[in-house]
Amino acid sequence: MLSLRPYQESGADFLFERDRAMILAPVGAGKTAITLTAMQDMVREGEVERWLVIAPKRVAASVWPAETAKWAPGLTMSVCVGTPRERLVAYAADTQVMVINYDNLQWLSELNNEFDGVVFDELTKLKNPSGKRFKALEKILKPVKVRWGLTGSFTSNGLEDVFGQVKIIDQGLLGRSKGAFQQQYFYQRQRGTHVEWEPMPGSLEAVMQRIKHATFVLEPGEYKDKLPPLHTVKVPCSMAMDDYDAMRKNFVLMFPNDEVVAQNAAVVTQKLQQMAGGFVYTEAGARWLSTHKMDALEELLEENQHANTIIFYNYVEELLELERRFPHLRQVDAIDDWNRGAVQVLALHPKSAGHGLNLQHGGCHIVWLSLPWSLELYEQSIGRLHRSGQTRDVWNYVLMTENTIDERIFDALKDKRSLSELALEALK
Secondary structure, three states: OOOOOHHHHHHHHHHHOOOEEEEEOOOOOHHHHHHHHHHHHHHOOOOOOOOOEEEOHHHHHHHEEEEEHHHOOOOOOEEEOOOOHHHHHHOOOOOOEEEEEEHHHHHHHHOOOOEEEEEEHHHHHHHOOHHHHHHHHHHOOOOOEEEEEEEOOOOOOOHHHHHHHHHHHHHHHHOOHHHHHHHHEEEEEEEOOEEEEEOOOOOHHHHHHHHHHHHEOHHHHHHHHHOOOOOEEEEEEEEOOHHHHHHHOEEEEEEOOEEEEEOHHHHHHHHHHHHOOEEEEEEOOOOOOOOOHHHHHHHHHHHHOOOEEEEOOOOOOHHHHHHHHHHOEEHHHHHHHHHHOOOOOEEEOOOHHHOOOOOOOOOOOEOOOOOOOHHHHHHHHOOOOOOOOOOOOOOEEEEEEEHHHHHHHHHHHHHHHHHHHHHHHHOO
16 A cells, blocks of 8 residues: 655544545645545544545546555445446445445435445535535435545635535534625625625635634645646737727627627627637637637647647637647547657647546646636646646646737636635635
């Protein structure tokens, strides 16, 4: 069996000593190893008879079984994913741990469950306390005394996200009602035609203080010195702005025999991001306006002497153009080949790579064709390479079309990162 690092030992001890607890640690810091060690100790000491682990599907099916063999070989495990019949077999198996994915929680809630310990991997999946998953879980959790949550992006989209995640662990920390939580820590602000909740001054620190005793925070310095540096480089690109400005100002873009009409600001935002990438979707299909980003990508790959590179895309049309330009391009089904160093260009969507993939052995270069709005997806995707086991500096290149929404998205991600960093500071 492998040995934990000192900071991981501290995390495992923290969990073992608490029935209700959360681990807040960066991607690749070993949250699964920490948790499995504590789970095995709880079973050995008779504190828990059967664990339920809830995780994203890919993580449930591959990461937890593999990590259990490394860190807690004394635990027996069944994986409850797949067809209804396959799930029933896993559910009925006499194992100490059952792993299931979030999408099957409603199915599980209709069965008689006898779990006395639960682990929520990627706790941010439960940030919405009014969602179907949350309601299904409340039926399962009534008899469960031990509840642990794992996350690397606690406040990825704002302080409001914290309530649902904390409530599912322990309602005594922030209360039962999100409305009461909002009334205590937020004020209402009019934005155009709708009202938004904004945190009051000092509310972040106050919330973090209330949950501090139940939250293990991996000190950034304690972890980062175990990894090589991460270099984020903005790569400026330029294009003709006439069409972009027309869409931004008028919500309409005219072509011969075709047009793009955005019905509202949200649609305009999507269209502007597409156009910053050099294309736009119309009723007749995708129409390319500029090749500036794809040309910049080719130049960047040449400058890096075609080092093995992961390219993150957001739109299908970006992937199709990548396939046209790079015949040797591989996708998510080539992960094993990537980790052997046999893939030069790997194209991934952040949602397919955000959780559960270990890619640190195949290369150290990332290029973003277009950014996600979600800080969680952005950080988790980078964390596929910048994680334990990576031996080289990681280079994270962001292609940004000047004077476009690309710059706004990047700034928004930085703002959300600042909130996350403030939360970590308050929990120390």
